[in-house]
Amino acid sequence: xxxxxxxxxxxxxxxxxxxxxxxxxxxxxxxxxxxxxxxxxxxxxxxxxxxxxxxxxxxxxxxxxxxxxxxxxxxxxxxxxxxxxxxxxxxxxxxxxxxxxxxxxxxxxxxxxxxxxxxxxxxxxxxxxxxxxxxxxxxxxxxxxxxxxxxxxxxxxxxxxxxxxxxxxxxxxxxxxxxxxxxxxxxxxxxxxxxxxxxxxxxxxxxxxxxxxxxxxxxxxxxxxxxxxxxxxxxxxxxxxxxxxxxxxxxxxxxxxxxxxxxxxxxxxxxxxxxxxxxxxxx
Numbered sequence: 001x002x003x004x005x006x007x008x009x010x011x012x013x014x015x016x017x018x019x020x021x022x023x024x025x026x027x028x029x030x031x032x033x034x035x036x037x038x039x040x041x042x043x044x045x046x047x048x049x050x051x052x053x054x055x056x057x058x059x060x061x062x063x064x065x066x067x068x069x070x071x072x073x074x075x076x077x078x079x080x081x082x083x084x085x086x087x088x089x090x091x092x093x094x095x096x097x098x099x100x101x102x103x104x105x106x107x108x109x110x111x112x113x114x115x116x117x118x119x120x121x122x123x124x125x126x127x128x129x130x131x132x133x134x135x136x137x138x139x140x141x142x143x144x145x146x147x148x149x150x151x152x153x154x155x156x157x158x159x160x161x162x163x164x165x166x167x168x169x170x171x172x173x174x175x176x177x178x179x180x181x182x183x184x185x186x187x188x189x190x191x192x193x194x195x196x197x198x199x200x201x202x203x204x205x206x207x208x209x210x211x212x213x214x215x216x217x218x219x220x221x222x223x224x225x226x227x228x229x230x231x232x233x234x235x236x237x238x239x240x241x242x243x244x245x246x247x248x249x250x251x252x253x254x255x256x257x258x259x260x261x262x263x264x265x266x267x268x269x270x271x272x273x274x275x276x277x278x279x280x281x282x283x
Contacts, residue, residue, distance in 0.1 A: 009146070012136065012150060016150070019161070019162075020134055026051075028060050028061065028118075028119055029116040030087065031062070031119065031122070034140065035066075043140070049145060050138070054117070063092040063100075064097070067085060090114075101125050105133075108135050109133065117137075118135050
């Protein structure tokens with residue numbers, strides 16, 4: 001149960017940090033009833049216990065009106081008065097002391113611009129704040145501390161703010177219309193109509209009347225060109241680097257002559273010596 005309760009508390013803190021911009025160190029505003037509960041139940045040190053509840057460092061505050069109210073309660077609240085005087089003081093700008101709930105309501109306001117957490121044991125005051133302001137509320141339950149879940153009012157305010165961030169304002173719409181008109185005027189050439197330049201795309205194979213394609217059409221992977229590295233030209237070899245051909249040895253019987261034939265091919269003829277042969281005597 002303790003783990004589930006801790007997850008719920010962290011989820012509540014995350015809601016206020018994401019939707020309303022609460023940041024660490026968290027500022028906790030304490031009234032007299034909350035301080036008295038911490039002292040009577042001996043929940044000390046208070047800042048460490050609250051930081052474990054919220055999941056981050058905290059700073060504790062109170063107001064002069066809360067301190068004045070504890071002074072009027074007498075000796076039974078003397079320890080609570082001393083503990084409250086040790087806390088930081090938030091400016092309330094009241095010349096005369098007011099009731100604590102009125103003072104805290106004015107300090108927090110409806111939007112809670114200072115991002116205060118409020119610690120109080122007054123259940124009626126907590127319900128009032130949940131209906132009209134953006135304040136995460138802390139309270140003590142026996143020897144432990146709890147945090148109230150976001151109310152319906154706070155959730156609706158978060159939805160409205162998110163909706164405003166997603167929609168364009170009137171000034172943004174006018175600016176967009178001016179920019180589109182300027183782009184259209186620059187893209188339209190001479191002798192061409194605006195409808196020809198900016199015609200609506202046609203929908204192919206649409207069976208329903210909404211103009212939506214029944215099946216998504218994917219691009220086919222077409223054959224790409226050859227690899228440029230495989231198309232490189234062959235390097236020419238210098239004549240100096242070419243191997244020299246060896247001269248052909250002539251035969252002992254005679255030299256060989258190379259003649260070109262009619263077909264362009266090479267034709268080799270051999271000269272024969274007639275030294276050994278003698279002609280007929282004519283004597």
